[in-house]
Each structure stands twice: as C-alpha cells, then as structure tokens.
Amino acid sequence: MDPDAPKIQRADQHVVLLTYQQPHSSLSDAPPPSQTSLAMYDGAAAAHEAALKPAVPIRYDPFDPPPWPTAYPMDAGGIKLDPTGCVGGFGGDNLISVDGVDAPATLSIPAGRTQLLRIVNGTADSPKLLRLLDAQGHVVPFRVVERDGVPVSGDMQHPYAHYIPMRELMLTMMSRAGVLLTAAPDEHFVLSTEPFCDGAGDTLELRHDLLRITVGRSEARHATLHATPIAIADTPAAKLVAWVHAHPNRVHRRAITFTEYEVSRARQDPAARRVLHYRHHEPGLP
Numbered sequence: 001m002d003p004d005a006p007k008i009q010r011a012d013q014h015v016v017l018l019t020y021q022q023p024h025s026s027l028s029d030a031p032p033p034s035q036t037s038l039a040m041y042d043g044a045a046a047a048h049e050a051a052l053k054p055a056v057p058i059r060y061d062p063f064d065p066p067p068w069p070t071a072y073p074m075d076a077g078g079i080k081l082d083p084t085g086c087v088g089g090f091g092g093d094n095l096i097s098v099d100g101v102d103a104p105a106t107l108s109i110p111a112g113r114t115q116l117l118r119i120v121n122g123t124a125d126s127p128k129l130l131r132l133l134d135a136q137g138h139v140v141p142f143r144v145v146e147r148d149g150v151p152v153s154g155d156m157q158h159p160y161a162h163y164i165p166m167r168e169l170m171l172t173m174m175s176r177a178g179v180l181l182t183a184a185p186d187e188h189f190v191l192s193t194e195p196f197c198d199g200a201g202d203t204l205e206l207r208h209d210l211l212r213i214t215v216g217r218s219e220a221r222h223a224t225l226h227a228t229p230i231a232i233a234d235t236p237a238a239k240l241v242a243w244v245h246a247h248p249n250r251v252h253r254r255a256i257t258f259t260e261y262e263v264s265r266a267r268q269d270p271a272a273r274r275v276l277h278y279r280h281h282e283p284g285l286p
Contacts, residue, residue: 008160008225012115014107016191016211018171019122021095021102063255096123096193096210104190104209111185111218114225116145116160118178119191121171129196129205130169132181135188141165143227146178154236162230168194180227181213189213 098105109115121128132140143163144152151159160180169177183189191211232238244251 008114008116012109012113014109014115014117015099016107016117016119017099017122018120018128018210019097019100020124020126021097063253096126096208098210104212107211107213109181109183109213109215111183111187111215113182114227115181115183116178117181118176119169119171120176121173123173125173126205127170127172129194130171130210131167131192131194132179133190133192139167140189141167142169142177143180143229144169144177145180145227148175148177152235152237153230160225160227163227164232164235165229180225183213183215185215185217187215189215 096103119130130142132142134140142165144166145160145163146152151162152164153159153162155161160178163180169179171177181189189212190209191213192207192209193205195207196205233242
C-alpha cells in the first residue's frame with residue numbers, strides 16, 4: 001500500500017524490467033548474445049601472459065594496493081585501446097529486453113499526471129548507466145525517489161514527497177530505482193543506456209535506446225502529487241558517510257581481493273601458470 005496521499009494510481013505506476021534478450025528460437029543455456037566481440041584480445045592476452053617471466057613478489061596492502069597491470073595488449077587487429085580505461089572488450093554489452101520486449105520498447109503515458117517508473121536492472125552482470133532524453137536530445141534530470149525500495153529521504157510514510165534530481169542514474173546488477181515523471185501533452189522521451197567503463201581491465205557498455213515514452217493529451221481533473229527536491233547531502237545515506245569520515249577510528253574496515261588466473265593446457269608446466277590480468281580491492285564497512 002502506498003502511504004502517500006494522494007496515492008499514485010496503479011495505472012500510473014510502471015515497472016521497467018531490464019533483462020537479457022534470449023534467442024527466440026532456442027531455450028538453450030547459451031550465454032546471452034553480445035553485440036560486439038573482441039575475441040582477438042583474449043588470444044593476444046594469453047600469448048602475452050605466456051611470454052612473461054614470473055614477477056618479483058611485492059608487499060601487498062589491501063587498503064593501499066599497488067597498481068596492477070592488465071594483460072590485454074593495447075593494439076590488436078588495428079584497434080587501439082586506452083590503457084587507462086576499458087581494456088576488457090565488450091563482454092558485458094549484451095542485448096537487452098524491456099519487460100520481455102526487444103529494446104527499444106514503447107510506453108504511452110497521459111499528460112499532466114505524475115507517473116512512477118520503477119526501473120529494475122534484472123541482469124546478472126551488466127551494470128547500466130541510464131539517461132532520460134527529450135525529443136531534442138537534451139538530458140532530462142531523473143527525479144529519483146527511492147533506491148532498492150528505500151526512499152531517498154528516509155521517510156517511509158511519505159516515500160514520494162522528496163526526490164533527488166540526477167542527470168544520470170547508475171543501476172548495478174539486480175538493483176532498482178523509483179523515478180517520478182510528469183510531462184506536458186505531446187512530449188517524447190527516450191530512456192537510454194550510456195557508454196561507460198566498469199574499470200581498467202573490465203568491460204565497456206555502449207549506448208542503446210531502451211524505452212521510448214510518448215505523452216498523450218491531458219485527461220480529466222486528477223489529484224496532483226507534490227514532490228520537492230532535496231540535496232544529496234541531506235539524505236540519510238550521505239549523513240552516514242559523513243559520520244564515517246568524521247569518526248574513522250570507530251569504523252572497522254575490510255578488504256576483498258579477487259584474483260583471476262589463466263592455466264595453460266600444458267598443466268604439467270608450472271611456468272605456464274600466470275596471473276591473468278587484475279585484482280580488485282574494495283574497502284568497506286563490516
């Protein structure tokens with residue numbers, strides 16, 4: 001039950017579920033189709049690693065990790081990669097469906113009535129950087145009212161009374177956000193993914209249109225939901241982070257290290273076993 005008064009009518013609430021687009025002709029367990037393949041880099045990286053001599057062991061502090069080089073070459077097949085950006089190819093750029101329909105899907109909404117879009121990233125390993133664009137291609141700020149079911153204001157009784165204006169919205173895997181949208185008659189919007197890099201040695205996400213929103217004429221009189229913007233610094237999450245920074249001695253830290261290995265087919269040769277290309281370090285709260 002929506003505790004806000006007046007309530008957002010059910011007809012004005014929309015779930016936008018992003019999932020992998022599975023092949024229509026098969027129910028096989030094949031991985032989701034990728035729009036771009038850079039398989040040449042995998043082979044070149046393996047050959048590059050096999051030619052390296054074992055590195056001299058270094059002191060490792062998980063809270064102050066040393067730089068970790070990537071195994072991927074900077075130039076292969078006539079394509080150059082930025083050593084400071086994505087060098088892991090396009091493996092995470094899988095074809096996406098929206099509510100089971102091939103993207104871009106369409107949504108028609110009435111004018112003047114506040115709509116609630118619950119955008120869900122239902123993919124297993126594809127974070128998405130989202131933007132909302134108008135008919136001229138200008139960015140329309142998201143009015144974000146909740147993340148993963150938690151109101152940004154912390155007010156569970158009035159979850160849609162306040163919002164954070166955001167020019168772009170990052171949705172990690174299996175996460176969701178609630179966004180308010182009120183439009184004038186005959187407006188048009190596009191919800192799209194935008195290019196971004198997961199990190200050095202990781203995958204590159206490309207731009208794709210996900211949802212095309214059309215706006216009809218104004219309908220009969222209806223209740224209006226009034227929502228006001230709040231600054232990020234005034235949210236409970238930001239206040240918690242500020243408290244942590246102000247009291248570092250009262251916060252326990254942890255580090256999680258991921259190490260990936262590549263083992264040659266010649267498993268009997270210990271020299272053929274090399275650390276592949278990255279370690280990831282993440283300090284955080286217990």
